[in-house]
Amino acid sequence: MKGDLSQIINLERYPVTNLASKASERMLTGCHNQIEENGLCLLPNFVTDKFLNEVIDEVKTLANQTYRAEHWRSPFGRDTLKSKINPLKTRASMDSISYDLLGAESKMRQLYESEYFTEFLRKVLKTELLFKCIDPMISCIIAICREGDELGWHYDPNDGVVTLLLQKSLDGGNFEFAPNIRNSEKEVTEEELSVIRNEGENTISISQSAGTLSVFNGFKALHRVTPVGPKQERVVVILSYANTPDYIFSDKIRQSFFGRSN
Ligand SMILES: O=C(O)CCC(=O)C(=O)O
Ligand SMILES: [Fe+2]
Secondary structure (H helix, E strand, C coil): CCHHHHHHHHCCCCCCCCCCCHHHHHHHHHHHHHHHCCCCCECCEEEEEHHHHHHHHHHCCCHHCCEEEEEEEEECCCCCCCCCCCCCCEEEEEEEEEEHHHHCCHHHHHHCCHHCCCCCCCHHCCCCEECCCCCCCCEEEEEEECCCCCEECCCCCCCCCEEEEEECCCCCEEEEEECCCCCCCCCHHHHHHHHCCCCCCCEEEEECCCCCEEEEEECCCCCECEECCCCCCEEEEEEEEEEEEEEEEEEHHHHHHCCCCC
């Protein structure tokens, strides 16, 4: 298994298979410092070039099985406002490949299903309570944002989303977030509203390259991917985790992303 991971993860820089080593300790301290600062940890060149090329090939092979979704949703997960033009609804539009389409040989599946990798994420997030989701469709998806596509401001329904950028868009498609802004399930604050209106003072825009792994708490942070420009699509793998070992997404989420619930 370790041997397999050396083909996938850049183990020299990120010694994920030897978490007790001094090198790992240093690496994890770096991760903790980043999370301390703004709730997000960026790990550039996390995967090997070989892996990146193989997964891009997987995406090409599955190109005719992507599902195009466009929907408007309340960033707060509350269906208070029905109108499509209401600025409090944000737009998500992209083509996605569901987890159940990744074959047994899929390199991406191997990374997501690696126990070393999950354990590494637990150490990054300083929790024992982090488990892969067991959703057959949503646990690990590949999202392709083409010209005009975006993932508008939202919170995630689960604690941990980890992304791996496979291909950067040449313009737009930036990841932006407002850390730790969620403070109540019920009441929407002025601070949250100002983020959605793109007037938020605490919004952070980050730069990711192909091969960057990003770990963040999207349950607590409002976040978005800005509209993608014309030159090159943005391709990202979205890996989902929860604090219980049995998390599956709602039928509504499966329907809205893939037009089917099983
Ligand atoms: O594509 C990204 O970088 C973020 C994905 C995301 O926010 C989500 O899937 O909930
Ligand atoms: Fe999200």
